[in-house]
Amino acid sequence: MSSSTANGHDTHGGESPHDAPTHCENCGAPLQGHYCHDCGQSIVNPIRHAAHAVEEVFEAFWHLDGRIFRTLRDLISPGRVAINYLSGQRAKYVAPLRLFVVLSVLTFFVAQMVIRVETQDATVPLLDAGVSSNPNRAQNVNRENKRFATANDIEDVERVRATELAELAEGRDAVTTMLPHVRKPFEIAMADVNAAADRRVAEIIKEQNLTPREVEREKAAALREIKAESKSTQAVPEMEKAKTLAELEQLRNTRLRKQQGELAALPAAKAAERRRMLGEIRETNHASACRAAQLQIAVARGSEGSRSRKAADDARIYGDSSCESRLTLFGSDEPWDEELNPLKLSWAPAFLNKWLNSQIAHGKDNFARVQYDYGLWVRAALGAVPSALFLLVPVFALLLKLAYLGSKRLYMEHLVVALYSHAYLCLAILAFFLLFALDKAITPHWAAFGWISGLLEFALWLWMPIYLWIMQKRVYRNGWLLTSLRYFVIGNLYFVLLGFAVAFIALASIVRM
Template sequence: MTASDHATPTHCENCHEPLHGQYCYACGQSVINPVRHASHALEEVFESFWHLDGRIFRTLRDLIAPGRVALNYLAGHRARYVAPLRLFVILSVVTFFVAQFAIRTDAGTGPDPIVQFDDNNSTGDEGKRFQQADTIAEVEQIRAETLKELGQARATVPAAVPGARKGIDAAIVAINRKADQRVEVLRKDQDLSAEQVAEARAEAAAMRKDQARVEAGGAPKKPLLETAPTLADVERLRDEKLKPRQERLAKLPADAVTARKVELREIRSTNLTAGCRAAQLQIQHATATEGPRTRKAADDARVYGDNECGDIDFTMFGTEPWDEEANPVTLGSAPQFVNRWLNRQIAHGRENIARAQKDPSLYFRALVGAVPSALFLLVPVFALLLKLAYLGSGRLYLEHLVVALYSHAYLCLVMLAFFLLLVIDHAIAPHWAGFSWISGLIGTLLWLWLPVYLLLMQKRVYGNGWPVTLLRYLVIGNLYFVLLTFAAVFLAIASIVRM
């Protein structure tokens, strides 16, 4: 006898009862010892999770027929099928695992979108940029950049062609109008004097002239904080910009709340710009001294700080941008620790939005990872809607829960098929462009069939007439769609905070 051979025991190793088959009649333990048989140990792992004894395949086969699995399971034919909760968990895990590979989330590297104008001379993306600008200098910078692009486009249009430049001229007028409107809003919101407005415009004009001089190959008249050549220059220029702001802040009375917020915001903006420029210089130095070493932007940002001088402002419950200290969100009736927690979540979201803009896959992974949990929470809600819609049917809530679980299991199966279709499309479409049309058609048919499947399932399981079934289906569907919408919005927000 070899070491791998073991005599079949005559008594159960667990309870010592005599054995009369492959399983103990007293405690149910198997005769086969998985510790001594590696193949049986592996088989037991799959058996405990997948039930690969024919039930998973039989369940999936019958799940395709609307209502067949749920109806048979409720009728007592349970041994032939995977239990509904286990099936739902398995399919949701596999579906969203495949989704991680099926959906591509590479950040776009194409050119900036073209500015478009409608018939009312309103600007599209530029209008949004003006609305997001928090300082007059920023408004003037956006105005100058946009007018420069439009001027270059206008110069390429022949003047001899009647009306050829009319659209561009109208766009220039619209840009100036939008910029002037935003400047006026900022002047009122920040309680700025005419002298302060003129000072901000002069500062923006000086920056543009200096930038133009540098672009033309000349030396800057005076180094700007955003383009300071050394770390020493960064600190010197920061101090020069902060000194007058701090002096004005010290002279303001305590009750000048708006003016104090403006000065504090400008001080913070200067410090952020200085920190960003310092990070850029340190990364440049590291790149120059480390030779051909491949650099990762995420590693550099972690070590040296963010080197993209863009800040995200949340304007909520008023005209002032959100700030965790200067302008936090406060729920009047809530305890202080709740307000602190809420503002910490907003701060996390603000930081994560900036991260997601650089690497959208971070947000996508957080979102996909949260979807199974959301579906798991919605299943009992869907069962409750079924219970309320079928009051008087004599069915218990757990019976409705079985229907809800198999319904959501089929939903996961459809999504899994869709994601697998995307994977196949990514592999074949580059070599055969016509396959994209075929996969798109199949995907559309899958989603169109889903509501029909659920209607047929409801009709088959509950056995009511078509008018009553259709009425209940529409009521449950509309209510569930509303809940699903709220869940999707909450999930999108929660994913930003969690990622």
């Protein structure tokens, strides 16, 4: 006969699976309570009791038997939990490591839910009805008048006029002629600039009593200077000025033919020069793709009206429109390229160099995504904080050990203090996030709550360093002056390390996205 039958647990024999066993199902010893006196197994079978199974999960994770609430209550008083735990009163408190892990996970889970960073939007104003319909026209005219008011002579006026007209013309010409309603705001602004400049010139002529000949001479001198400056600063590649995709393709093909001809003329022995030329060809293609994305996004914005657009969506659909993607490493003159100009550490094996370059490539691509969606960076930073705290808790305990070498305390005692202090920080940050969530939910309906939550959040941030200072004083029982000195040194060292750790882990998480 099997042991289960002998113990009265054969469910096929008609006995209910919920009947309490008389013998331990693990070792067969007679039961005299809720736990086996021989092996310690519970009388309750979680496979048969779903409610108790859920209860055991929370019991194992939280120890919700009153200790969690007692621990949180005493944690509010600086140092009380750590002092009692170190003095031997351990049964009534949640263990420090368990408490810290639970609170840190809960805190930054709530943070991920509460904090939302909207992606960058772009709205295109449309002026279809002409110059007189622009409601901001009077403001624009006043602004231009003030800009020219500081010009003391005609040469200054013409220089300001030329600079502003060049900027506006570049913006206008970046939009295809197929979208006249998008080009019109630039033309209106250019008309305002010319009107303000002419008005200031007339005032200067009247103030200085200039003759027509003197006016012409000053204008001619100003134009000569402006042309000379324009030639010396004309460094924008032609492809970035293309107004249509057809023009862009023609410019790109012309440049590529020239570069490929130069590449073909280079002998195979000149490997470095060939790599440089291949890099220039790749940059040409990249610049062309960027300008094509810009043109397509401009057409999409103009044709879809004044609707709000997400730059991240435009980049995903049309391509990256940011052409500033040159990445140089360790002072190299040539831009980094995973294939043509990779990072090479002379002391590292080939597989490590290959892995480093692949990580750089991932990071470069992902940082291009982050510039359009700042929420990715915020989520990475929030995700990095718990890991950084967990890694630095032993470091904080080591700093306490070094600061209190004469106290004859063991490292594990300092670790308990570090864990409970970090648990309190997580609890305070959790309270801050909950206040932040309440603020967003209540303030739109009751404006006064914004002031209340703001004061509470400020008080909470102010209390956190004071709490840790008082905790350190109570636990180690030194004088205030000595405690303050040690607190200042430990705190500064720790938060510098924490900042570096959070930044490094956040960067690593973005690279691994």
